[in-house]
Amino acid sequence: MISVHELTRHFRSNGRTIVAVDGLSFQVKSGEVYGLLGPNGAGKTTTLRMILGLLAPTSGDAEVNGFRATSQPDEVKRRIGLVSASSGLYQWLTPREMLMFFADLFGVSPVRARSRLDEMVALFDLGEFIDQRCATLSTGQKQRVTLARALMHDPPVMLLDEPTRGLDVVGTHVVFQYIDKLRSLGKAVVVSTHRLDEASHVCDRMGLLHHGRLWHEGTFAELQQVTGCSNLFDMFLKLLGQKPESPAEDAEVVDAP
Amino acid sequence: MPLNVEMPEPIEKSYWHSPRWWRLALKELREILRDRRTIITLVAMPLLIYPLLGVTLQKLLMAQLAAKSKVEYRLAFQSRDDQRLFRENFGHGHVIVAQRTPYEASNRIEPLGTTEDPFLEFVGPDQETGSVDVGTMISSGEADIGIIFASNAQRQSVQMEILYRSSSPYSCDARRFVEERFRAINEEFARKELATVKHGRLLPFEIRAESLTRSGKDHGPTFSLATLVPLILILMTVTGAVYPAIDLTAGERERGTLEALVSSPVPRHELLFAKYIAVVSVAVLTALANLLSMIATAYASGLEGLLFGSGGLSLRLVASTLGLLLIFAAFFSAVILVLTSFARSFKEAQAYLIPVMLVSLAPSVICLLPGIEFNGWLSVIPLANIVLLARDVFDNRVIPIWALATLLSTVLYSAVALSAAARIFGTDAVLYGSDGSWLDLLRRPESSRQQASLTQATLGLAILFPTFLILGGMTSRITDVSIGYRLGINAGLTILLFAGLPIVLAAISAVNFRSGFSLGGASPLSFVAAGMLGLSLWPFAYELVLLQTPDRLSEFVKLFESFKTQLDAVPLAWKLISLALVPAICEELFFRGYLQTAFREEMSTPWAVGLSSLLFGLFHVIVRDALFFERFAPTCFLGLILGLVCVKTGSLWPGMLLHSLHNGLLLTISSYTAQLKAMGIGNSEQQHLPTLWLVVAGTVAIIAGGLLVRQRSRTTKP
Numbered sequence: 001m002i003s004v005h006e007l008t009r010h011f012r013s014n015g016r017t018i019v020a021v022d023g024l025s026f027q028v029k030s031g032e033v034y035g036l037l038g039p040n041g042a043g044k045t046t047t048l049r050m051i052l053g054l055l056a057p058t059s060g061d062a063e064v065n066g067f068r069a070t071s072q073p074d075e076v077k078r079r080i081g082l083v084s085a086s087s088g089l090y091q092w093l094t095p096r097e098m099l100m101f102f103a104d105l106f107g108v109s110p111v112r113a114r115s116r117l118d119e120m121v122a123l124f125d126l127g128e129f130i131d132q133r134c135a136t137l138s139t140g141q142k143q144r145v146t147l148a149r150a151l152m153h154d155p156p157v158m159l160l161d162e163p164t165r166g167l168d169v170v171g172t173h174v175v176f177q178y179i180d181k182l183r184s185l186g187k188a189v190v191v192s193t194h195r196l197d198e199a200s201h202v203c204d205r206m207g208l209l210h211h212g213r214l215w216h217e218g219t220f221a222e223l224q225q226v227t228g229c230s231n232l233f234d235m236f237l238k239l240l241g242q243k244p245e246s247p248a249e250d251a252e253v254v255d256a257p
Numbered sequence: 258m259p260l261n262v263e264m265p266e267p268i269e270k271s272y273w274h275s276p277r278w279w280r281l282a283l284k285e286l287r288e289i290l291r292d293r294r295t296i297i298t299l300v301a302m303p304l305l306i307y308p309l310l311g312v313t314l315q316k317l318l319m320a321q322l323a324a325k326s327k328v329e330y331r332l333a334f335q336s337r338d339d340q341r342l343f344r345e346n347f348g349h350g351h352v353i354v355a356q357r358t359p360y361e362a363s364n365r366i367e368p369l370g371t372t373e374d375p376f377l378e379f380v381g382p383d384q385e386t387g388s389v390d391v392g393t394m395i396s397s398g399e400a401d402i403g404i405i406f407a408s409n410a411q412r413q414s415v416q417m418e419i420l421y422r423s424s425s426p427y428s429c430d431a432r433r434f435v436e437e438r439f440r441a442i443n444e445e446f447a448r449k450e451l452a453t454v455k456h457g458r459l460l461p462f463e464i465r466a467e468s469l470t471r472s473g474k475d476h477g478p479t480f481s482l483a484t485l486v487p488l489i490l491i492l493m494t495v496t497g498a499v500y501p502a503i504d505l506t507a508g509e510r511e512r513g514t515l516e517a518l519v520s521s522p523v524p525r526h527e528l529l530f531a532k533y534i535a536v537v538s539v540a541v542l543t544a545l546a547n548l549l550s551m552i553a554t555a556y557a558s559g560l561e562g563l564l565f566g567s568g569g570l571s572l573r574l575v576a577s578t579l580g581l582l583l584i585f586a587a588f589f590s591a592v593i594l595v596l597t598s599f600a601r602s603f604k605e606a607q608a609y610l611i612p613v614m615l616v617s618l619a620p621s622v623i624c625l626l627p628g629i630e631f632n633g634w635l636s637v638i639p640l641a642n643i644v645l646l647a648r649d650v651f652d653n654r655v656i657p658i659w660a661l662a663t664l665l666s667t668v669l670y671s672a673v674a675l676s677a678a679a680r681i682f683g684t685d686a687v688l689y690g691s692d693g694s695w696l697d698l699l700r701r702p703e704s705s706r707q708q709a710s711l712t713q714a715t716l717g718l719a720i721l722f723p724t725f726l727i728l729g730g731m732t733s734r735i736t737d738v739s740i741g742y743r744l745g746i747n748a749g750l751t752i753l754l755f756a757g758l759p760i761v762l763a764a765i766s767a768v769n770f771r772s773g774f775s776l777g778g779a780s781p782l783s784f785v786a787a788g789m790l791g792l793s794l795w796p797f798a799y800e801l802v803l804l805q806t807p808d809r810l811s812e813f814v815k816l817f818e819s820f821k822t823q824l825d826a827v828p829l830a831w832k833l834i835s836l837a838l839v840p841a842i843c844e845e846l847f848f849r850g851y852l853q854t855a856f857r858e859e860m861s862t863p864w865a866v867g868l869s870s871l872l873f874g875l876f877h878v879i880v881r882d883a884l885f886f887e888r889f890a891p892t893c894f895l896g897l898i899l900g901l902v903c904v905k906t907g908s909l910w911p912g913m914l915l916h917s918l919h920n921g922l923l924l925t926i927s928s929y930t931a932q933l934k935a936m937g938i939g940n941s942e943q944q945h946l947p948t949l950w951l952v953v954a955g956t957v958a959i960i961a962g963g964l965l966v967r968q969r970s971r972t973t974k975p
Contacts, residue, residue: 054519055685074522082520088513092291093284101284104277105521133291150516 001188006038006060035089035203045193081150085165106153196232281531299495303550330431333381333400350438378763487647497543507600540586559617591674636662637723676712695833714855759851774850787911789961791918797946870896
């Protein structure tokens with residue numbers, strides 16, 4: 001479903017070249033939740049933006065359902081639902097208007113859009129406030145609208161960028177349930193987060209990113225084995241101790257499948 | 258191409274009834290019109306500002322009049338008899354008005370700011386000659402009102418005509434003051450007549466007031482409040498456009514909705530176009546609200562004569578003003594979208610907009626100074642041209658060529674600005690603050706293009722049109738050199754603009770010259786067919802000219818004859834080079850080569866050919882400082898043929914041959930008119946060509962067309 005090949009992105013800043021993502025490769029299958037884990041600045045969000053076709057890679061490419069992000073960005077976008085912590089809502093529209101608007105953007109027919117809206121209302125319990133202006137909604141209600149928006153066009157691939165940032169325990173639980181639901185629906189899901197506790201709960205496989213490079217990849221058990229650490233927190237501390245120039249100990253790197 | 262063997266799932270098609278860009282625009286409008294800040298700009302501001310301005314203006318005028326120790330009206334008469342008749346009756350009317358009851362007195366129209374009776378000074382007629390041109394005295398401001406009496410023996414009454422300036426409050430007051438006294442005589446008379454119940458007699462005075470404008474060549478335009486009205490409306494339209502433009506671009510980015518929007522599979526330029534429609538709509542709604550509020554205030558405060566120019570308020574004026582405001586809104590919205598699309602926050606957008614608005618409004622304000630005449634230069638200066646055109650609309654003295662130049666240049670500038678905005682909107686440089694800058698707009702692409710983009714073609718037009726208008730106007734004023742030199746200068750200008758400019762633009766944009774200008778080779782048969790068309794099309798162009806009305810045709814023939822007389826002194830070879838060969842090659846490079854090839858990338862071939870020939874026709878309508886629409890049909894027709902030849906042969910060269918032969922043949926014929934007249938052709942301006950000639954030309958053209966159609970098409974849509 002998602003296939004990332006040697007994805008690289010450089011930025012220029014004050015005359016210096018910064019390598020945000022460096023030769024990243026991984027794959028995610030349908031019904032699988034893949035966690036992109038790493039500290040701030042590791043390149044998680046940049047990777048998701050390149051998969052979505054919003055940011056052009058310096059080299060390499062990402063592929064979604066057989067379509068390349070660099071040459072067919074519209075086809076790629078059509079097949080992806082994005083949930084981002086930085087996403088906002090249209091303050092002067094109601095959730096109903098906003099969800100129907102996004103359905104239209106993604107080419108969903110009016111009849112299908114109405115049916116999807118009913119499904120989303122039931123799934124996220126939006127009925128109470130579906131016709132209220134978004135500006136008047138609580139943080140939790142806004143979060144549910146954001147989650148519903150990404151699913152309106154029923155995409156096969158979901159990208160979740162720091163989905164629990166700024167949320168309380170209840171909000172985080174809603175996101176966990178959402179990810180479980182996506183898995184059960186057979187969607188390929190990539191979750192970027194620096195919250196290690198939640199990653200081990202929801203992700204089937206994880207990739208540890210540091211300075212734009214994938215240092216380790218595998219299931220939680222595999223990561224425990226290759227890093228020699230019992231939990232993700234220790235793995236991270238070990239990872240942060242690595243120098244940016246040096247790649248992971250060759251023998252210890254779990255090759256991307 | 259997909260890398261995997263797995264096939265993508267089919268995408269559900271949309272079944273919405275309206276186009277997507279319109280649905281997007283409606284969403285933007287819904288959002289922006291629910292915002293209270295928009296409503297404040299749209300409704301509350303006009304409702305508050307104009308009544309306040311109206312009251313302030315009224316008080317100001319009253320204060321000005323009150324400041325005068327004694328009101329003095331200067332009256333001009335057609336003759337001493339008129340003056341005598343006035344003296345005999347005015348006193349009577351004045352007494353009637355003075356003796357009115359308090360109820361009647363409440364209807365009196367006293368001079369503003371004073372209850373004392375004004376002095377009346379008689380400034381005409383001249384004591385020596387005994388006559389005067391009253392109209393001129395009013396227009397020049399020598400007198401406040403003019404009075405002309407004409408006795409009507411048949412009707413046993415006197416016709417009284419009062420001439421005044423509606424743009425001068427003083428003149429308006431003088432008219433009211435005099436008119437009221439003569440109406441009082443009529444009312445007194447009517448009262449007496451009713452008492453005696455004697456029918457059949459008419460009132461002693463038939464009073465008619467006529468407003469005169471103070472503008473015109475003799476006196477030059479003067480400043481009046483009416484010149485400020487368009488500027489105020491333009492400023493209010495600006496305020497209407499600014500907030501939605503910022504909110505729908507930089508505001509969206511700041512709120513975090515822009516990323517979700519550009520993550521959808523809708524092209525960025527379509528998203529921006531929807532926003533543009535929304536911004537223009539709000540700007541036009543603001544303009545409409547302001548105009549209506551201004552009209553209502555003017556009526557309520559009795560200032561309509563002052564505010565709406567010499568012609569007064571009319572449906573035509575309101576429609577013209579709204580039309581201009583719509584064009585202005587379309588232009589300004591596009592310009593501010595360029596700036597706000599680049600901004601990453603509301604604050605940043607405001608920081609970009611404020612200096613640009615101040616700088617751009619300065620020339621507009623300067624243009625309102627008295628004595629500024631609308632000309633070729635000013636007609637292509639953005640914003641200033643709209644302000645000046647609005648001023649002339651209010652003065653009822655629109656000059657068609659400058660009006661057309663204003664409209665065309667503004668539309669072109671809008672298109673360029675919108676294209677630039679589309680390039681910036683939603684890019685990662687704006688969205689994520691990555692390495693992007695204004696210079697990205699000017700940077701030469703790393704890889705070459707097969708043809709210019711629509712944006713580059715529009716940019717070429719936007720540069721060419723004003724330059725063509727200004728430089729063309731300048732060269733037509735060069736009279737101290739021989740006609741041969743002038744032809745050389747014009748040919749140089751044609752090379753510079755129609756060949757040099759597209760070549761430079763293509764080089765900057767890394768456009769491949771061969772494909773971008775359709776400079777590939779063509780088959781020998783293409784050249785044969787093009788040659789046949791070049792020799793056979795002129796009779797049809799000639800007949801198309803004859804379709805004009807006789808008056809216009811006669812004017813066109815006069816221009817042609819005057820030009821031909823001048824050209825008689827020039828050797829035919831030089832005429833053929835400067836007027837046939839050079840324009841043919843250069844115009845083909847621009848219209849068919851650069852424009853049409855670029856248009857074909859974005860639209861279907863019929864639309865691309867139609868649009869390039871329409872532009873070709875429009876450029877030929879402008880002759881020096883005048884418009885000759887007679888040239889439109891034949892040049893448009895020729896443009897269509899040339900466009901089709903280019904498409905069919907895949908090359909510009911046959912079209913150049915056709916164009917050169919066509920121009921050359923017309924020039925040669927005009928050089929041998931005497932011989933043609935001897936053959937019975939060209940004796941009259943409206944003489945049609947012999948039918949046999951048309952049949953022969955038609956047959957040749959059909960054969961040539963057949964040759965072009967039969968040969969394998971050498972071009973594919975870019």
